[in-house]
Amino acid sequence: MSDSFDYIVIGSGSAGSLMANRLSADPANRVALIEAGPSDKKWPVNLKTAMPVGNIFLLPHEKYNWKQALTGNAAVNNRTINFPRGKLFGGCSAINGGVYIRGQKADYDAWAKAGNDGWAYDDVLPAFKAVENYAGPEKGWHGKGGELDVQKPKSWNPVSAAIVDAAAEAGHQRNDDFAGERQDGFGRYDLNQRNGTRLSSARAFLHPALKRANLTVLDETMVRRILFDRGQAVGLEIEKDGARSTISARREIILCAGATNSPQLLMLSGIGPQDHLHDMGIDVVHHLPGVGQHLQDHPTVHVAMENPSAESYAVSARVLPRILASPLKYLFKREGMLASNVAEAGGFLCTDGTGRPDIQITFLAGLKLDARSVPRRHGYMGLIQLLRPKSAGSVRLASNRPEDKPVIDPNFFADPYDMQTLIAGFRECRRIFAQPALAAMTGAEIEPGIQHQSDAEIDAALRKIVNTAYHPTGTCKMGPDGDRMAVVDGRLRVRGVSGLRVVDASVMPDIISGNTSAPTMMIAERAARFILEDAVTSNIAA
Numbered sequence: 001m002s003d004s005f006d007y008i009v010i011g012s013g014s015a016g017s018l019m020a021n022r023l024s025a026d027p028a029n030r031v032a033l034i035e036a037g038p039s040d041k042k043w044p045v046n047l048k049t050a051m052p053v054g055n056i057f058l059l060p061h062e063k064y065n066w067k068q069a070l071t072g073n074a075a076v077n078n079r080t081i082n083f084p085r086g087k088l089f090g091g092c093s094a095i096n097g098g099v100y101i102r103g104q105k106a107d108y109d110a111w112a113k114a115g116n117d118g119w120a121y122d123d124v125l126p127a128f129k130a131v132e133n134y135a136g137p138e139k140g141w142h143g144k145g146g147e148l149d150v151q152k153p154k155s156w157n158p159v160s161a162a163i164v165d166a167a168a169e170a171g172h173q174r175n176d177d178f179a180g181e182r183q184d185g186f187g188r189y190d191l192n193q194r195n196g197t198r199l200s201s202a203r204a205f206l207h208p209a210l211k212r213a214n215l216t217v218l219d220e221t222m223v224r225r226i227l228f229d230r231g232q233a234v235g236l237e238i239e240k241d242g243a244r245s246t247i248s249a250r251r252e253i254i255l256c257a258g259a260t261n262s263p264q265l266l267m268l269s270g271i272g273p274q275d276h277l278h279d280m281g282i283d284v285v286h287h288l289p290g291v292g293q294h295l296q297d298h299p300t301v302h303v304a305m306e307n308p309s310a311e312s313y314a315v316s317a318r319v320l321p322r323i324l325a326s327p328l329k330y331l332f333k334r335e336g337m338l339a340s341n342v343a344e345a346g347g348f349l350c351t352d353g354t355g356r357p358d359i360q361i362t363f364l365a366g367l368k369l370d371a372r373s374v375p376r377r378h379g380y381m382g383l384i385q386l387l388r389p390k391s392a393g394s395v396r397l398a399s400n401r402p403e404d405k406p407v408i409d410p411n412f413f414a415d416p417y418d419m420q421t422l423i424a425g426f427r428e429c430r431r432i433f434a435q436p437a438l439a440a441m442t443g444a445e446i447e448p449g450i451q452h453q454s455d456a457e458i459d460a461a462l463r464k465i466v467n468t469a470y471h472p473t474g475t476c477k478m479g480p481d482g483d484r485m486a487v488v489d490g491r492l493r494v495r496g497v498s499g500l501r502v503v504d505a506s507v508m509p510d511i512i513s514g515n516t517s518a519p520t521m522m523i524a525e526r527a528a529r530f531i532l533e534d535a536v537t538s539n540i541a542a
């Protein structure tokens with residue numbers, strides 16, 4: 001093998017950038033970070049990743065986006081659904097909406113109740129706080145001084161403000177802190193921003209570590225396989241500019257490639273369901289039936305409205321002066337449409353009478369019918385996201401070639417609860433949009449269209465537009481010893497082999513009730529501590 005490190009981190013996304021920072025903080029550790037995509041330090045990617053709206057310039061390109069797809073079936077009207085995944089420093093956190101949500105206390109308490117000792121809310125809260133630099137007032141549950149700035153949007157479109165007023169008119173509480181004591185209610189989102197610029201995981205955690213002599217970062221380098229020696233992960237086969245080589249790890253390999261690529265890489269390396277590996281012509285290193293299973297996302301439907309008064313964000317002739325002014329506004333004040341993540345506001349509600357929110361609605365102050373689209377017509381949207389779906393899908397290999405995209409089946413709506421709850425959330429979104437606070441800004445319902453009124457009509461319409469919230473989790477899930485579908489244990493070590501952990505969104509035992517980037521960073525913060533603690537224990541043992 002050509003080069004050797006103590007730790008090798010695969011992937012520089014929400015988890016991997018943080019992991020590389022923590023492991024390389026001790027100069028005695030030699031750490032390598034391998035990222036398939038390019039650096040975000042070079043022009044013009046540095047501008048596109050810093051500008052909150054900049055993801056629309058990155059998402060169209062295969063260089064920065066893995067451009068995966070969700071397979072269709074009759075439940076989604078046989079549509080193939082685009083599934084962007086960030087492929088650059090910062091991973092998805094460099095191209096996402098930047099919304100900071102932690103989920104609910106009950107989510108983590110349920111993880112612990114399922115046998116994942118040490119993952120209850122009281123256990124994970126210190127890690128959320130350690131990572132955070134909260135701009136609001138001191139509160140027991142927020143952190144100050146961490147690398148990840150959490151701030152309100154600098155730009156606040158009048159449409160976003162009116163929607164929050166409309167939600168209050170519809171009887172919902174105002175809520176300005178969804179990490180606080182109550183998650184329900186509507187208000188401005190907290191964002192991963194620093195003074196009007198996006199704070200991806202790379203900008204927050206990786207950039208400050210890049211000058212460390214003990215951290216080697218290989219960009220545009222694809223990991224093809226993890227290499228094992230008698231059940232121990234010892235190195236990687238990598239490829240850069242068409243040339244293949246190997247690197248070795250003395251202590252551990254930490255797989256942070258995200259919830260679709262981590263199971264893909266495990267299976268390509270011989271860890272996964274043995275029948276599937278045999279079908280793909282891959283030698284089995286260890287049979288782990290849970291790899292690639294239990295895929296959960298937040299199925300998302302929308303209500304899209306016309307905005308005849310044209311306050312919303314759009315590239316239209318009607319607001320030409322505003323568009324022409326926006327570069328200067330961004331440059332000098334970090335404000336205006338270029339400083340907006342478009343998803344400036346939203347909130348949570350409960351449809352089943354239990355009081356625990358089961359629906360999130362994210363409001364977009366522009367007609368973005370998918371993550372990469374540039375609005376050309378004035379309008380606004382409510383994205384209705386099902387928080388705890390009962391359906392689960394899978395990630396499987398298409399072949400034994402690392403270049404081939406995995407087959408991702410979300411299995412949306414397999415359980416009738418999912419559609420039933422989304423319909424309730426959809427009706428509530430329509431009710432909010434019909435309130436007086438929005439009357440002067442609102443025209444016709446563009447999608448799905450007001451002709452869909454009965455449950456059966458709405459059901460049929462939602463299947464034609466259902467999308468993903470881009471929050472895949474669970475495909476390398478953590479679980480206790482008795483859970484045969486568990487891929488990692490409570491310290492995120494891959495079961496059945498040594499020297500290998502998975503640390504990213506894929507390890508969530510069940511999807512949390514909200515956006516997934518901050519919880520993934522919390523997982524990485526905890527895992528880094530496990531790794532460093534275990535190194536001390538093994539040094540003492542040796």
Ligand SMILES: Cc1cc2nc3c(=O)[nH]c(=O)nc-3n(C[C@H](O)[C@H](O)[C@H](O)COP(=O)(O)OP(=O)(O)OC[C@H]3O[C@@H](n4cnc5c(N)ncnc54)[C@H](O)[C@@H]3O)c2cc1C
Nearest residue numbers: 011013015036091092096097098099223258504505515517
């Ligand atoms: C369009 C979009 C909008 C979103 N909006 C939000 C939001 O507003 N708020 C929120 O909290 N969450 C949001 N999310 C979800 C959130 O960003 C993800 O859950 C989170 O970033 C996942 O982190 P991760 O570390 O698991 O994986 P990723 O961030 O995906 O990182 C994986 C990294 O591994 C690299 N990699 C993969 N395979 C290989 C390989 N073989 N070799 C080398 N490198 C490899 C990838 O290139 C990538 O950089 C959004 C996601 C998307 C796509």
